Amino acid sequence: MRTITLIIIHCSAVRPGQQSSAQDIDRWHKARGWKGIGYHYVVRRDGTVESGRPLEQVGSHCRYHNRHSIGVCYEGGLNEAGQFADTRTPEQKRAMRLLITALCKRFPRALVVGHHDLNHMKACPCFDAVKEYDQQRP
Ligand SMILES: [Zn+2]
Numbered sequence: 001m002r003t004i005t006l007i008i009i010h011c012s013a014v015r016p017g018q019q020s021s022a023q024d025i026d027r028w029h030k031a032r033g034w035k036g037i038g039y040h041y042v043v044r045r046d047g048t049v050e051s052g053r054p055l056e057q058v059g060s061h062c063r064y065h066n067r068h069s070i071g072v073c074y075e076g077g078l079n080e081a082g083q084f085a086d087t088r089t090p091e092q093k094r095a096m097r098l099l100i101t102a103l104c105k106r107f108p109r110a111l112v113v114g115h116h117d118l119n120h121m122k123a124c125p126c127f128d129a130v131k132e133y134d135q136q137r138p
Contacts (some may be wrong), residue, residue: 001056004107007100008062008067009114009129010039011077016087020075022050034060039071041099047091050100065118070103070110072096078128084123100133 012020021044026037034135037052038060044050052071053059061071074096076137088096100112115122 002058003068004070004110006065007103007107007110007112007117007133008065008069008071008118009096009112009125010071010073010131011084011125012042012073012075013077013084013124014075015078015082016076016080020053023027025052025073029060030031035048039073041070041072043072043074043092043099045075045089045092047089047095049095062118064122071105072099072103075126076086077124084126086125088127088129090132097133101137 004039012025012133013104014020022037022042025039025042026094029038031034035081040055040059042050042052055070059069059071060066074092077084079085079087104110112129112134115124119128
């Protein structure tokens with residue numbers, strides 16, 4: 001397994017009602033010329049956690065930070081008007097907390113951050129992931 005120092009949280013930047021399954025994202029990322037989905041996990045609006053790229057493989061989700069990180073993406077991130085917004089459902093919040101807790105147990109030295117924390121040009125994931133996940137570990 002790779003050395004993991006960061007768990008990076010993303011949104012898929014889709015509007016309410018627009019689907020972004022791991023399969024959809026895989027197709028979009030292939031269209032960009034990547035080898036497939038860049039995230040390791042996708043958390044759907046109903047709380048289903050879908051696997052993306054295998055954890056052992058370096059992802060493609062945050063420039064300069066892929067080698068030692070895991071990318072977790074929630075479905076959503078845009079409001080009806082197409083503006084960035086924290087659109088996580090209660091089911092997503094619950095599933096993300098469980099997933100991130102499990103990852104923190106497996107990689108206890110990894111920090112949990114949002115994409116925005118590493119690239120201030122990005123609004124993603126539209127909430128403070130450090131405050132919500134890194135500072136509130138079990
Ligand atoms: Zn992102």
